[in-house]
Amino acid sequence: MQAVSDASVLCVDIGIFAHNEAETIGALVANLAEQTLFDRADIDPLVWVMANGCSDDTVAAAETARAALPEPLRDRIRIVDLAQGGKSRTVQRFIHAQARDQAGILGFMDADIVLPEPETLSHMVEALRTRPELQVFVSRPVKDVTHFDLDVGRVTRLIASGGDGLTNYRKSICGQLYMMRSRMARQIALPAGLPVEDGFVRALVLTDLFSAPEDFTRIDGDPAVFHVYTSIRGIGELLHHQTRLVIGSAINAALYGFFNREGLRGAALHDYLMTEAQQEDWLNHRVTTELPRRPFGYVPFSFATNRVTTFLRRDKRTAKGFVMTAIGSGMDLLVYIRASLRMWRGQGVGFW
Structure with a gap:
């Protein structure tokens, strides 16, 4: 892929990580058309839909959604069909094999989120562009039950309210959506099979690959910059999710x-x-x-x-x-x- 000749234009590559997300990937691709990031003359964005280990119609759904977009935006979306699944492997490939060499910022996004505000991606890029101390800018995760005031029953509402306040999202990395300076990202490599990649990435970013004490000025967010994700609906799903997080952290x-x-x-x-x-x-x-x-x-x-x-x-x-x-x-x-x-x-x- 050829480099952009205008040095004032910032290249931004965004990886969307999709494993059996046929039901959600189309809506997210369509959602990108509302993001003002793709209308800016000073930014050259490219989106990589990284379908990995899919046994459903994720790739076909992504292709259909892309085909429905206006041509300028359609040309900014690439769909990659990877036989082997696993988010750590896919993030590793996005950083070191897929993203353009000239990209100054890399974005990381799950395929099952919603971006209600059109300025979200643009704000995230701008934060990294204007704040030299930052290496990562994060999006605030908001549960769909809360944001859309869904009528989902007492159990789901109880689950939705249970985890709030345990972590400071502005100093954490939620793998659902964040952006990072490419120079930092390319220093990072993820072991194959790693169950929880965002905590590993956070540790490497805060310590500059364990070469210095933790520096929390390297990561930040803004309450106005958020995304919506599907809240866990049942006890079994909650146990599975939490078990994965604990295993990954251990x-x-x-x-x-x-x-x-x-x-x-x-x-x-x-x-x-x-x-x-x-x-x-x-x-x-x-x-x-x-x-x-x-x-x-x-x-x-x-x-x-x-x-x-x-x-x-x-x-x-x-x-x-x-x-x-x-x-x-x-x-x-x-x-x-x-x-x-x-x-x-x-x-x-x-x-x-």
């Missing part, structure tokens, strides 16, 4: 310990992640070697107690907050047990 923590022990940081860590960590059996071998770890076994017990700790640190504690914390903590303990059992059975790596 694996990430084990890898960080290994990197530190081996003195892998900066350029040396990048080279290692681009070579050894790309082997299909590397992550499983590392996890087997690093875990279980005394005294917490496979999963640090803090994952089961984080909600209580957060509640106790609050200046204001309400009766409703106490009830929600108690219910959530019970669920956290169950998830902790399920995650530990899966890790014990060797089912952690690649858990989707």
Whole structure:
């Protein structure tokens, strides 16, 4: 792909990661037509729909949606059909094989979100363009149950209200939608089979690949910049989702310990992640070697107690907050047990 000749034009490549998203990818592609990013003369955007390991009609749905777009926008969308699934593998390919060399900013987007505001992507690019201290700009995740005031029943509403406030989204990376300076992104490599890639990316960004202390000025967001995602609808889906997150966090923590022990940081860590960590059996071998770890076994017990700790640190504690914390903590303990059992059975790596 040829470079853009005008140096004042910023190239932005956005990867949309789609695994069996035939029901949602068409709406998101159509949604892009409303984004003002594609109307700006000072930005040259290109979107890559990274369909990976799909067994449904994701690719066909994306092609149909693209064909319905106006020609200028249609030409800015590429659809890639990858046989092998897995988000970490797909993000790795987007960064290091698919995105244009001249892209100054890379965007990362899930295929099942909605962008209600037309300025969302433009604002995200502009934040990185005008704030040199930033490496990543994040979008605020908003549940569809809340944003659209959906009538979904008590259980779903209870689930939707259970996780709010546990993390500061402006200093986290939600893999559903964020943008990063390409120079930073290309320093990052993701091990094949990594269950939770956004936490791994965040750790590398904050520490410049573990070569410096965490610098939280590198990541930020804005409450006005948000996306809407489908809230979990049932207990079974919630258990599956939370188990994946806990397993991913436990694996990430084990890898960080290994990197530190081996003195892998900066350029040396990048080279290692681009070579050894790309082997299909590397992550499983590392996890087997690093875990279980005394005294917490496979999963640090803090994952089961984080909600209580957060509640106790609050200046204001309400009766409703106490009830929600108690219910959530019970669920956290169950998830902790399920995650530990899966890790014990060797089912952690690649858990989707």
